[in-house]
Amino acid sequence: MELSDLYLALFISFFKIGLFGFGGGYAMLPLIQREVVDLHGWISVSDFTDIVAISQTTPGPIAFNSATYIGYTAVTEMGFAQGYGVLGSAVCTFAVSIPSLVIMTIVCAFFFRLKSNPWMQASLSVLKPAIIGLIASAALLLMNGYNFVDYKSWIIFVAVLVASLKKADPILLIVLSGVAGLLLYPA
Known part of the structure; x- marks a missing residue:
């Protein structure tokens, strides 16, 4: 092309x-x-x-x-x-x-x-x-x-879903998601 x-x-x-x-x-x-x-x-x-x-x-x-x-x-x-x-x-x-x-x-x-x-x-x-x-x-x-390749993906999905339904603070969600990513998927 x-x-x-x-x-x-x-x-x-x-x-x-x-x-x-x-x-x-x-x-x-x-x-x-x-x-x-x-x-x-x-x-x-x-x-x-x-x-x-x-x-x-x-x-x-x-x-x-x-x-x-x-x-x-x-x-x-x-x-x-x-x-x-x-x-x-x-x-x-x-x-x-x-x-x-x-x-x-x-x-x-x-x-x-x-x-x-x-x-x-x-x-x-x-x-x-x-x-x-x-x-x-x-x-x-x-x-x-x-x-959703492994159990870690499901943990993050469920945690974010629950936090969203509970109307958690978005900044707190971002920080906690970053920490979860570092713990579950270390470099």
Whole structure:
């Protein structure tokens, strides 16, 4: 595949993800996986899982962080130089952000005039269950054999689940997760 064709394929894929990824980063995960793992094979399932984990710990939206990494990886894995990989990152990040920017500009122009309109209220209430379904789908996608390879993974999963249900302090969760990782998976 030529570099220009790869850039075009990356742009189209991430534009579609940005256009149809309602509900934010977690809701976009199934779309991202379908495009980059299942359809194009730019990264593996294990790499996708790693990207999700890294994207959660770095500043910024998950879709932007994953687009940046996938753009770089897809280009460099095809044998092109790292400089072209950086451009691949920019292409993907730009492509995933364009639909949101355009849609939000249009919505903001009309929303304040239509926010009390019953049709607008009905449209927004219909989107809520769909977004919950997309987030649940993302959670199920991450619960695969690669992520739960041994009892240690299950210990961490159950601990985080219980702490989340008990509404534990997020900073405490991050610190305890780091300690658990060091104890269960020493370098």
